[in-house]
Amino acid sequence: MFPHLILSFFFFFVLPGLLFFFLGHSSTGSKKKETGSASNISQPKVYPFIGSYLAVKSLGNRRIQWLSDVLKNSPSATFTLHSPLGRRNIFTGNPATVEYILKTRFSNYGKGITTTTILSDFLGTGIFNADGDKWKFQRQVASQEFNTKSLRKFVEQVVDAELSNRLLPILASAAAKQDQTLDFQDILQRFAFDNICKISFGFDPEYLTPSVERSRFARAFEEATEISSNRFREPLWLVWKLKRVLNIGSEKRLRMAVREVREFAKNIVREKKRELKEKESLESVDMLSRFLSSGHSNEDFVTDIVISFILAGKDTTSAALTWFFWLLSKNPRVEKEIVNEIMEKSEVPVYDEVKNMIYTHAALCESMRLYPPVPTDVKEAMGDDVLPDGTVVKKGMLVTYHVYAMGRLESIWGEDWAEFKPERWLEKVESGKWRFMGRDSFTYPVFQAGPRICLGKEMAFMQMKRMVAGVLRRFTVVPAVAQEVEPHYFSFLTSLMEGGFPVKIVQRVPSN
Ligand code: HEM
Numbered sequence: 001m002f003p004h005l006i007l008s009f010f011f012f013f014v015l016p017g018l019l020f021f022f023l024g025h026s027s028t029g030s031k032k033k034e035t036g037s038a039s040n041i042s043q044p045k046v047y048p049f050i051g052s053y054l055a056v057k058s059l060g061n062r063r064i065q066w067l068s069d070v071l072k073n074s075p076s077a078t079f080t081l082h083s084p085l086g087r088r089n090i091f092t093g094n095p096a097t098v099e100y101i102l103k104t105r106f107s108n109y110g111k112g113i114t115t116t117t118i119l120s121d122f123l124g125t126g127i128f129n130a131d132g133d134k135w136k137f138q139r140q141v142a143s144q145e146f147n148t149k150s151l152r153k154f155v156e157q158v159v160d161a162e163l164s165n166r167l168l169p170i171l172a173s174a175a176a177k178q179d180q181t182l183d184f185q186d187i188l189q190r191f192a193f194d195n196i197c198k199i200s201f202g203f204d205p206e207y208l209t210p211s212v213e214r215s216r217f218a219r220a221f222e223e224a225t226e227i228s229s230n231r232f233r234e235p236l237w238l239v240w241k242l243k244r245v246l247n248i249g250s251e252k253r254l255r256m257a258v259r260e261v262r263e264f265a266k267n268i269v270r271e272k273k274r275e276l277k278e279k280e281s282l283e284s285v286d287m288l289s290r291f292l293s294s295g296h297s298n299e300d301f302v303t304d305i306v307i308s309f310i311l312a313g314k315d316t317t318s319a320a321l322t323w324f325f326w327l328l329s330k331n332p333r334v335e336k337e338i339v340n341e342i343m344e345k346s347e348v349p350v351y352d353e354v355k356n357m358i359y360t361h362a363a364l365c366e367s368m369r370l371y372p373p374v375p376t377d378v379k380e381a382m383g384d385d386v387l388p389d390g391t392v393v394k395k396g397m398l399v400t401y402h403v404y405a406m407g408r409l410e411s412i413w414g415e416d417w418a419e420f421k422p423e424r425w426l427e428k429v430e431s432g433k434w435r436f437m438g439r440d441s442f443t444y445p446v447f448q449a450g451p452r453i454c455l456g457k458e459m460a461f462m463q464m465k466r467m468v469a470g471v472l473r474r475f476t477v478v479p480a481v482a483q484e485v486e487p488h489y490f491s492f493l494t495s496l497m498e499g500g501f502p503v504k505i506v507q508r509v510p511s512n
Pocket of ligand 1: 127128139196199309312313314316317320373374377378445446447448451452453454455456457459460
């Protein structure tokens with residue numbers, strides 16, 4: 001009890017006082033600024049003790065755009081942000097540096113203690129939050145889930161079922177009601193959540209079914225994701241750590257949400273283990289069954305793995321598709337090309353047909369270049385180092401590659417970087433067909449790169465292309481917001497369209 005009182009006193013009286021002195025005081029008169037064009041943005045002022053906290057604080061949720069503008073104006077697209085208490089974070093948009101940290105010196109740049117501490121309440125030691133042997137083992141077993149046979153099954157069973165039994169009927173009903181507005185971002189998130197739960201542990205949360213009340217598991221998962229990612233934004237980490245010790249506010253809600261998620265997942269683990277005992281082998285081929293069948297039955301361990309996978313697949317494809325449909329609505333020429341490609345395939349396209357949707361593939365790459373589902377990704381230096389451009393790194397420093405900024409660099413994409421142009425990923429071959437021209441993963445690290453490159457990349461593309469084919473064959477997705485206003489892009493671990501994506505669904509006229 002006594003230490004709690006001291007902590008409460010510090011938390012409620014001393015800390016606000018200090019913050020008022022350093023922040024409230026010096027920010028007097030400073031107006032909340034919008035980031036302007038990249039040419040106006042220079043490196044922020046650094047003050048003793050608080051570093052560039054004031055500049056960052058005044059940005060609100062425009063931090064990604066601001067950092068991107070600063071990087072555009074920094075030599076070698078790299079700069080060091082001074083955080084409170086002398087902490088330094090390096091940001092880079094330089095492909096050579098990205099290759100250096102993600103591949104050349106892979107062993108020196110891991111998740112590190114900072115990230116793992118922030119995420120461990122939620123993710124434990126799951127693949128997303130592990131380094132070294134713990135990571136290697138999970139990567140090796142999980143890789144088997146992403147072979148062609150599993151991918152085919154995923155597309156032709158899981159995605160097809162979710163599409164034809166749930167998503168398409170919802171859209172058909174909205175189209176019939178003409179004046180109905182849907183939040184397409186929310187729909188896409190629910191669609192992705194159902195799919196990834198089926199793949200990860202063979203459980204269908206029925207999140208997209210309109211009659212089912214939002215599943216408690218899904219809601220708890222959302223809350224745990226949001227609060228965990230907010231810990232990264234806390235300029236003084238002492239604040240969330242104190243709230244955690246005192247079990248108050250967001251930390252109390254996090255504890256409850258995590259308990260709900262883990263208990264739920266553990267029940268499924270127990271059920272599968274019982275099934276395995278009775279049948280000696282599991283019929284299902286979800287990730288959990290694979291881990292259990294290979295003899296790894298520690299409940300906490302497999303629960304951690306399942307939670308990491310759900311997180312990986314939950315909001316990434318939905319973020320990609322939200323911006324993709326918005327970009328299509330502004331680029332009817334591209335939409336027409338995609339629809340032509342879809343109409344060449346069967347009504348229910350099989351795996352190989354989906355794989356061969358080259359133009360759609362290019363359009364998705366292009367959309368994720370401008371609006372990456374994971375806007376930034378942070379690593380921690382395990383030892384002192386010097387980056388290829390001469391930036392000095394000290395042990396424990398955070399080094400972040402800024403995917404959003406990299407998709408907007410003229411030095412990489414040329415003067416027309418702001419244009420949505422799938423053709424920059426394509427070349428026409430003699431037969432008149434398109435051939436896909438990929439970029440190296442260090443220049444386009446949307447799925448990360450090097451030994452930890454996203455395991456679900458192929459699966460994500462198959463899911464997105466199958467979904468796009470199913471939707472655009474029948475419907476047009478029309479934004480119910482002013483076309484000239486660009487929605488705001490921000491992120492909690494993964495990117496989001498602020499305020500959702502309100503749309504109307506219109507039945508497609510065949511000749512369209
Ligand atoms: C458009 C969709 C997706 C994008 C843009 C994406 C992007 C990424 C990125 C940037 C990372 C690195 C994260 C980090 O280490 O901090 C990552 C890792 C990972 N992704 Fe994805 N992802 C997508 C979809 C998926 C899906 C659908 C799955 C699963 C079915 C998946 C499974 C994973 C796994 C397991 C890792 C961890 C790999 C490791 O640490 O070895 N991803 N992804």
